[in-house]
Amino acid sequence: MRKIIFESLVRGPLTEAPPEADPAAVAELGVALERVARRRFGRSLAIREVDAGSCNGCELEIHALNNAFYDIERFGLRFVASPRHADVLLVTGPVTHNMKVALERTYAATPAPKWVVAAGDCANGCGVFEGSYAVVGAVTKVLPVDLHIPGCPPKPIDLIKGLIALMDKATTPSRLVAGRLDRK
Numbered sequence: 232m233r234k235i236i237f238e239s240l241v242r243g244p245l246t247e248a249p250p251e252a253d254p255a256a257v258a259e260l261g262v263a264l265e266r267v268a269r270r271r272f273g274r275s276l277a278i279r280e281v282d283a284g285s286c287n288g289c290e291l292e293i294h295a296l297n298n299a300f301y302d303i304e305r306f307g308l309r310f311v312a313s314p315r316h317a318d319v320l321l322v323t324g325p326v327t328h329n330m331k332v333a334l335e336r337t338y339a340a341t342p343a344p345k346w347v348v349a350a351g352d353c354a355n356g357c358g359v360f361e362g363s364y365a366v367v368g369a370v371t372k373v374l375p376v377d378l379h380i381p382g383c384p385p386k387p388i389d390l391i392k393g394l395i396a397l398m399d400k401a402t403t404p405s406r407l408v409a410g411r412l413d414r415k
């Protein structure tokens with residue numbers, strides 16, 4: 232026991248070093264996201280996150296948006312508990328058979344205009360789960376997807392950039408009637 236305590240005192244951390252922080256870039260992107268959301272909705276952007284079958288790696292990066300470093304809520308981006316309060320469904324993972332109906336119901340409960348963002352390689356094309364008996368397929372097989380954010384998992388900064396691109400693209404109200412973007 233004493234040996235373990237001594238080793239833990241002299242040994243350095245075994246985890247990888249964190250990536251270089253760039254608070255200025257985060258702040259700049261956050262302000263851009265807030266500006267575009269206010270222009271579009273006249274208020275903050277509400278996101279409902281749906282794990283359709285992910286390994287939770289994507290969720291860790293999404294959770295990071297709320298940590299003390301990114302603190303994305305200061306820019307008016309909120310994660311909400313109900314799809315009835317959401318503008319955007321942020322879906323991770325390949326859609327599993329167990330989650331298919333839940334995902335469809337969540338989409339149906341979200342008021343229009345609404346957008347679906349498929350976050351991570353699994354949401355985009357099943358990723359490492361491709362071919363699994365438990366998987367229906369990518370999110371686009373179940374819901375109309377407006378934006379794909381690649382990565383395994385996508386970095387928080389890429390999630391912010393993706394949301395800005397999504398809001399920027401939704402320029403005219405007529406495009407929002409069906410709750411989808413015109414992707415031409």
Ligand code: SF4
Binds near residue numbers: 284384
């Ligand atoms: S994209 Fe990577 S981190 Fe995200 S659910 Fe798939 S395997 Fe996990």
